[in-house]
Amino acid sequence: MKANITGPATRDTDLERSQLEAELAETWKTPSGLWAALATVDHKIIGRRYILTAFVFLALGGILAALMRIQLAQPEARLIGPDRYNQIFTMHGANMMFLFAVPVMEAMAVYLVPLMLGTRNIAFPRLNAFSYWIYLAGGTLLWLSFALDMAPDVGWFAYVPLSGPQYGAGKRADIWAQMITFTELSALAVAVELVVTIFKQRAPGMTLDRIPVFVWAMLVTAFLVIMAMPAIMVASTSLILDRLVGTHFYNPAEGGDVLLWQHLFWFFGHPEVYIIFLPAAGMVSTMIEPFARRPAFGYLALVMALIATGILSFGLWVHHMFVAGLPRLGNSFFTASSMAIAIPAGVQVFCWIATLWDGKPVFATPLLFIIGFIVTFVIGGLTGVMVASVPFDTQVHDTYFVVAHFHYVLIGGAVFPLLGAVHYWFPKITGRMMSETLGKWSFWLIFVGFNLTFFPMHILGLQGMPRRIYTYQPDMPWHGINLFVSLSAIILVAGFLIFFLNAIRSARSGSVADDNPWAAPTLEWATPSPPPSYNFARVPVVSGSHPLWDCSDGLAVANGLRTDRRELVVTSLVAAEPQAREASPRNSIWPLWAAIATTVMLIWSIFSPWAVVWGSIPISITLIGWFWPKSIPEDES
Amino acid sequence: MRRATRLAWVVTPAVLLAGCDGWQSALDAHGTSAVSLKQLIILIVAVCSVVWMLVMIALIMALWRNRRERPLPVTPQPSTQRRMTATVIAAVAATTVVISGFTIMSFFATRALGIGGNDELTIKVRGLQWWWSVEYFGARSEERFETANEIHIPVGRNVRFKLEGLDVIHSFWVPSLAGKQDLVPGRANELIIRAEKPGIYRGQCAEFCGMQHAHMAFLVIAESPDEFDKWINAQRQPAVQPSEEELAGGQRTFLEKPCAACHTVRGTAASGTTGPDLTHVGSRKYIAAGLFETTRGSLAAWIADPQTIKPGNNMPMVPLTPEELRAVSAYLASLK
């Protein structure tokens, strides 16, 4: 670090291109070595880590799914006992939702949003590093507890009283609750970074109507996180209090209430599913442009649909509680609001189809995943509309029909776009293309395998098969379909296996990618693949919604930034007019220390309330270390 | 309506496939509300299938239309843009119509579900980890009795189930008769069921309630009013006193061992309430919440080692000699 801040500041204006790049690389670099890797605050390195970790959790969660399918393939199977099975499906659900689906979307955003906005790093890069460590710690906690046979066994929504002090013995439910704290903390941190990055760090000229739709989707998602996650924080904290210090929030004998938990959980839980789905929808809107070779039809409609879904999502939570005994006619209000979501969802589907209609589709793997997404997501959405009907739901709630619904929307609606997105952005992230042949194989296996696995579950549900049962008796008419489902899952797993192989192989030896291999219109493709540490040697200036499609006379850029200090442009909220050459923090190890201190405190507090008191001392120390100014150019003003 | 139904058969052969099965299926409906729910389900599924097919047709046509390669991005033409805007608006309007229809249908169907009758029979069902306690009432207080895991109801009469969760949340669900309803600790929930055809309908707990959630089944046996009266009168009687020596020995063992601390056998000193009432256990089709058919052998197997058969359940293994075991199971089997 440079201690001297008085020397003459270097400006990019006076520099040759090669010298400019060398100086920027020096200022923004993450040196090699373990220590530097732990201290880095580069959003690309952290984003890559985040994505990789999330995919590891996908594979782990998938292996649990495979175990469940083996167990359920025949009646009265003895492979897995009830206790293990309950841990496994809870782990599968919690892992997929909290450690895979939500983080992976935020991870993609951590990597992509700053590039798509034409800025050099995410806002609050140290918070970003902190958030990754906390996420890693939460995931490790959950999986370690599984290895120790102490994993939560109360379902991914951990209803009380089953998870309460009286019936949830041991520390299993506490581990669930504390895993929630970890993942929510990291998700909230990323949400704040994204909001501020999108509000304040857009390239000059990127007015609100020029923001890529994916970035809009992440903005809405970040607001959903900010407004919804506190509900689960309140829920999990009060659960821990009930379990640890004897409060009575959920104890009906002392004035508490069992359904309070469900209200709090689903007030978060329903927005949660759109926290997963909206980024995926945004990816589709953004990816469809290069493959339809046409600007997305209905930009305004797409953005309004995202916002409308976000707002509506806070008014539907009761549709998860239709049979809990709330006044049935009052429930009908939630039928109406749930069904209303079909309108923004429909708007998006119709706009995508219109885009393809008027475009010239290029059938590369990402487009295949988009098509597969539309086919399956519409099924999942329509079954969503079905279960939104109170009377319909009384027959299918908590059955395999609902299991089918949510895998259709989660896998069909979110994982398909995500896999498409990985194929699409892979060259940007790694500098290499993924294999199209393997890509197409994995698409078809996943698409066919997915539908064969999950479609029959609708029938199982209607035939009366409840979810979360570790086995069923031979006289129930379910074994045929269950066997079929389990066998089909082999195709699905094979597809995922090829996807993983393709990604690993291509990262090492795929063909080298250009800056913009798909001839795409957004800013991340204006910089080399993979991007340099400073993202853009000169910050782009935007005058349209498809900068790389409307720049026949070269990309407009800005100069005048200093190279000796990590400098980026802060622009105004609406018009994106430049306001300041703000400094972006340097690498620091303190976020890691802070994360470790937080982890110790959180895990300790499962066992003793005093952990909160004593544990916050090291946290404060690390935070002071983090924020204390260090007399570097970045501290100038 | 007939056309819609026919369409449903065509577009969802899967539903067809499932039309004729077992005794625990929403598609094999024999209760008033289950029948109307089935109609609603088929109608909504049919409409949604049509919606899906229309979207797919649009998607396929969109992909088919312009497949030749073109290097440059397409510049939107105002006239196409206008046409597409109009089409999208029309599709959104159609969506609104469909979902409004669904909402209104659901509203009226929901209202119909909650309507009871004036000749109701009231039965109280309590959910426990992992069995069902069932309580019947009568005009006089000594007509009240309890049984477990098997509920008899008269055909053609509204039965009001008062549902109570005693430990955690459970859910009462007999798909062939009606939709489900949770049993929530601290809250009084109700469900009205009317069977239209005599038969044995299986139900199963539908809310995850811990280790043995998978084995928390029960039977609803709908019978003619005469048979029902016969059954209820028999159930109101205390347990038969054993006549044979072996059975009497079984009863003695039952009363001396911890069994009596958890189970009630009316007419004897056994009056525990942690476990199912066993007064007429021999008359029930299944034991242990649907796990085995009731026979002397299955009773013996259960009593000998409940934890291997249903791991985690709340009945401990009580050490008995082979003779005691034989006698106790014979005694329980005789409690018709």
Added chain:
Amino acid sequence: MKERVALDLSKLPLHGMGTASVTWWGTLAFMLIEGTGFALVIAVYFYLMSLAATWPIDAPKPDLLPGTLATLILIASLVPNVLMSRWAEQQDLGKIRIGMVVMSLFGVAPLIVRIFEFPALGVSWDTNAYGSIVWTLLGLHTTHIITDLVDTLVLTTLMFTRHGNNTRRFGDVQDNAMYWNFVVVTWLPIYGCIYWIPRL
């Protein structure tokens, strides 16, 4: 990709204040998170109240004195706080130093009153759901004060070091003042809930 320079940014300031500062927006976002959390806990309070036959459940009404005293202190603290924010805008280091010390004291004072406030609730957290929710409300807000106090103390120290005279720090002081306003404002509905709702 071919580039052409279209904009010169060299005249821009090295740091923006107020809405031009990313930390200002970050503080706002965290306030939104915490505000949502408080709103939810208050919603839980009303939810439990709506289920209870009597409210408070088996407990006397909380004693008004300490809570009202804390409220008065908090409201009074707004005066130096607003002044401080203004001094920070004028970048007047001397006054800021005095202001920060005053604000530190104003952070400690309500905490001292809090020590008496918990027993004044007249119920323990493990008596019943009413006790649980009022303790949680009060506990949450106390944590809120403590975190802001620690922040204020660190910033005060900083203002007396060589790092103090820096626009960036003045921005931090402003954000800190904004956050303290938030701490005070969130207290008012909580105060109403804990002390006045049971008296209605």
